[in-house]
Amino acid sequence: MHIQEYAALDRCNTLGLPTKARYLIQARCLEDVREALVFARTKQLPLIPLGGGSNVVFSGDLDAVVLRMAIAGKSVVSTLGEHTIVESGAGENWHDLVRWTLSQKAYGLENLSLIPGTVGAAPIQNIGAYGVELKDVFHSLQAVDCQTGGVVCFNRDDCGFDYRQSIFKGSCRDCYVIISLRLKLNRRLTPRLDYADLRDKVEKKALNRELSAELISDVVCDVRREKLPDPGMLANVGSFFKNPEVSASTVQQLKARYPDLVAFPAGERWKLAAGWLIDKAGLKGVREGAVGTHKQQALVLVNHGGATGQDVLCFSEAIKARVHARFGVLLEREPRVY
Template sequence: MQIETGVSLKPYNTFALPALAHTLVRIAGDADVRAVLDHPRLGPAPKFVLGGGSNIVLTRDLTAVVLKVEVRGLRLVQERSDAWIVEAGAGESWHDLVAWTLDQGLPGLENMALIPGTVGAAPVQNIGAYGLELKDRFESLDAVDLVTGRSVRLDATMCRFGYRDSIFKQALAGKSVITRVRLRLPRPWQPVLGYLDLERRMAETGITSPDARQIFEWVCEIRRAKLPDPAVIGNAGSFFKNPVVTAEQCRDIIGRDPAIVHYPMPDGSFKLAAGWLIDACGWKGKTVGRAGVYEKQALVLVNRGGARGAEVVTLARAIQESVYGRFGIRLEPEPVVV
């Protein structure tokens, strides 16, 4: 267990927002979590779990003990007739995991390439992109209970996955540390191609039966064209969830704005493109203080340089009010404001 004090969190959040951790502990495994809980000073203190920092907006210094999850390891743990089961340490980069599986000849995660953040954060958010969500490939995870110190294993049902949601954002919020995640990659592999941007790539290239590597490369190209690199421009990726509305609400909005981007859902509801709603309200490229809306994708808020968390929150709230005023829809942020 490695304990540090007065640690700047600016390098540890992709928005590059300034904040200090009064105490930071680097977690390399379950034993480190239990060591923190048994520590006479750290044990009783509040805890804050930090992965890749790609889904947080820091508005203040953290007095809680920051548990920086750095559990490593990538391996194929089981080869079944119906699936490959792979396991990754929670501190591994999600994109590195996707690339590694393809290098090992294990397709199935390619649609979720280049999603920022760590493996441990993926189940918390139930990350997803281009027609695939983590829950579609999830097998189980290991976590340490921050109250009892016991290691537990949770399957998909226990994780209660929803759209960008899970039990770790609800009943277990702040109560456990995910240390390892196992994913199920179905055999035989079937491509997931129903997303508009991928259909366009097939039409442009004439490749009607792309393999997993081709889909991976397309997704990387699409994301890089739309989304800023956090290493260059501070951001947390998509800032707002795509709102889900009833069929009646969707028809009403289409009646007023026929060009609105919308997708039918299996239950009869419709998912609306939050980026389109924000762009329609004129926010693309606009700036509030030192926080702004990315010029190429209105769904992404960025740090123009030296922004503070409060400026990001102010911009986000202004966008929410604007979209609500025009469309009657309340956008819900994806990142956690701390």
């Protein structure tokens, strides 16, 4: 097990924030994870698992053992009836897994194409896009208990999935290190085209190509590239705030003032489009020093170069304050802060 001391993490987080870890270890297998846990305990330091770094904000240097997840491997576990069970190591790139499942004629992930990050991070966040969430195709995962080093299996009910939420962000935060994920996918394509923008683009492209999961995936990639900046070109962590949930009465009050309010039902409550709120508050495309909101998507905070974690956090708090003052709605940060 190779251990780096005072390791720079600038290239390990998509916001490009200057950060150093007291220790950095790369985990390529289960035993690496176990050894890293023992090492962290010996040094009396917390252990921080890190995937692609696409959903974290480093507020400063980390006096911790950072475990870079690199457990690889993809396989078809079984094909039963209408479903195919696939398994992936936590260190695999998420988008690569999506495209691989389509090549195996296993469907259900096409709407989740081009979401940055690794497979192990997907259930923590319960990633979602265009009407599909990870929980919709989740089968199970394996994780290492940080106290005992034992391997624990979690099924869907165990994970407590909710909107951008799971027990791994809540009651079991920092208790487990996810090492593998299983997904229950469909052998027959059932397109999920609930979003009008996506449906229109798919229908237009399908005039010249047969409708397929690959076509849907391609369109999702096109739409994401149009709306979201490439972290390799402009540092960011994608959507910085969750879409806030409010009551139906709050929606009615806001619609009376803002007829163009973007809101959609979520069970007994409603979700507001956080990007619309930020845009309407006059904060789309603004910049404060090295930090700003993206000119095409107000929900995305970007590092124009040279920003620190504190710069990003201060800017995000200013956005929250402006939106709350105007709409009476409190935004919640999506990425985790260390």
